[in-house]
Amino acid sequence: MTQENETARLLIQSKSMAAGVLLALFFGPLGLFYSTLVGGVIMLVVTGVIAVFTLGVGLLVVPLICVIWAVVAVNSHNENLMRGA
Amino acid sequence: MLGLLVRAQISLPPVDYSGVEVNTEIPNVIVARDTSAPDPWLQDPANGALAMAGISAVAAAIVFVRTRNDEDSSLPILIAALTANAVFLVSIGLLWPSFLGSSIPLEMFEDLSSEDLRLFVLPAFIKSLLAGVVIGAASYVMVKPHYGVTGLRADK
Numbered sequence: 305m306t307q308e309n310e311t312a313r314l315l316i317q318s319k320s321m322a323a324g325v326l327l328a329l330f331f332g333p334l335g336l337f338y339s340t341l342v343g344g345v346i347m348l349v350v351t352g353v354i355a356v357f358t359l360g361v362g363l364l365v366v367p368l369i370c371v372i373w374a375v376v377a378v379n380s381h382n383e384n385l386m387r388g389a
Numbered sequence: 390m391l392g393l394l395v396r397a398q399i400s401l402p403p404v405d406y407s408g409v410e411v412n413t414e415i416p417n418v419i420v421a422r423d424t425s426a427p428d429p430w431l432q433d434p435a436n437g438a439l440a441m442a443g444i445s446a447v448a449a450a451i452v453f454v455r456t457r458n459d460e461d462s463s464l465p466i467l468i469a470a471l472t473a474n475a476v477f478l479v480s481i482g483l484l485w486p487s488f489l490g491s492s493i494p495l496e497m498f499e500d501l502s503s504e505d506l507r508l509f510v511l512p513a514f515i516k517s518l519l520a521g522v523v524i525g526a527a528s529y530v531m532v533k534p535h536y537g538v539t540g541l542r543a544d545k
Contacts, residue, residue: 317459317460317461319461327448327467330444330448331445331448331471331474334445334467334470334471334474335467337463337466337467337470338452338463338464338467339463340463341463341466344466344470
């Protein structure tokens with residue numbers, strides 16, 4: 305094992321809750337990419353489906369869902385960091 | 390020659406302003422604005438698209454400047470998504486007048502026939518989407534080297 309590998313350490317950055325919420329609120333699924341990539345992709349598809357089937361009216365609830373998802377995802381990410389995962 | 394000109398100028402007869410009357414009365418002008426009518430700028434969807442594109446582009450720039458060199462692999466994807474969104478909206482905003490005309494209220498969407506949608510709106514939408522995806526992917530490639538991957542990093 306080399307000296308570099310011995311001194312290697314985990315450097316994981318926590319995510320900002322405020323940034324996650326604001327990005328999800330203003331940019332919807334695109335802003336959700338900050339908190340969770342999978343969630344962002346899923347919400348992007350769901351938003352498209354909602355927009356088509358509700359003729360755009362359903363888009364009003366999308367930012368709300370994104371914000372809730374962002375809060376859960378950021379909390380989960382930061383808790384995993386604290387546990388050392 | 391110059392002397393002649395000067396002499397000619399001097400010899401001009403004085404202008405008589407005695408018969409001229411100057412009206413110093415300020416007219417009462419009332420500027421009234423109909424506040425009940427919606428702002429035409431806001432009624433134009435193309436302007437809305439361009440404004441949203443600007444907000445998206447500024448957000449992408451702020452995220453990049455504030456988080457550069459962070460160890461988070463989701464940030465380049467976020468920046469790419471915001472950039473793609475900005476390009477898509479700019480493209481829609483610029484193409485809008487060409488396929489729907491400028492300053493069209495949103496109600497006109499209801500009058501669009503399926504043929505209009507197929508011939509004009511859908512191709513423009515797909516072109517804008519492709520432009521957004523291409524520029525977004527390019528921005529991801531450019532931004533990615535500035536970010537580390539979340540996880541192990543050699544600390545020299």
